[in-house]
Amino acid sequence: MATSDDITRYIRCNKLVGQVLTPLMREYMQLNNVPPATVYQTIMQPYCKALRTKLSQIQMGVIQTLPSSGYEKFDITLMYKIARDKNFKMIIKEHPTRKWGTEPLPHEITIGDDIERIRHCRDNIMHNPNHIVSEPELNEFLTNSLMLEKEQIYI
Secondary structure, three states: OOOHHHHHHHHHHHHHHHHHHHHHHHHHHHOOOOOHHHHHHHHOOHHHHHHHHHOOHHHHHHHOOHHHHOOOOOOHHHHHHHHHOHHHOOOOOOOOOOOOOOOOOOOOOOHHHHHHHHHHHHHHHHOOOOOOOOHHHHHHHHHHHHOOOOOOOOO
């Protein structure tokens, strides 16, 4: 049975995803100074049809905001889809050590590895069917998150 502490820990993790990891992912998307308008133009090219077919209508609507708002309306899932697409190597030049879709080991430290850590942290919380987090799960979540963020995080 879920306790109020289990639910509070879940909310804290969810807050960390939204207020720390999502902005961090946006920073990674901007790291190589590729203008958002260029990303938008690339997505709309015929050779990016495979990526566009993987995006929902809502995500395509968010893509339309790239030229005016940059990545401000993007969530982790949408940024991840773009980052791992072969047509956007100019955005994320350091790919994960052991390929996209693989959870990085602690010693793997490329930007791609950090993007994978963000995605895994996000997925572990958002796909939690009971919306509860135990103390050990919180510790593991924070350990994985703190590998990304060097400053103290207060949630």
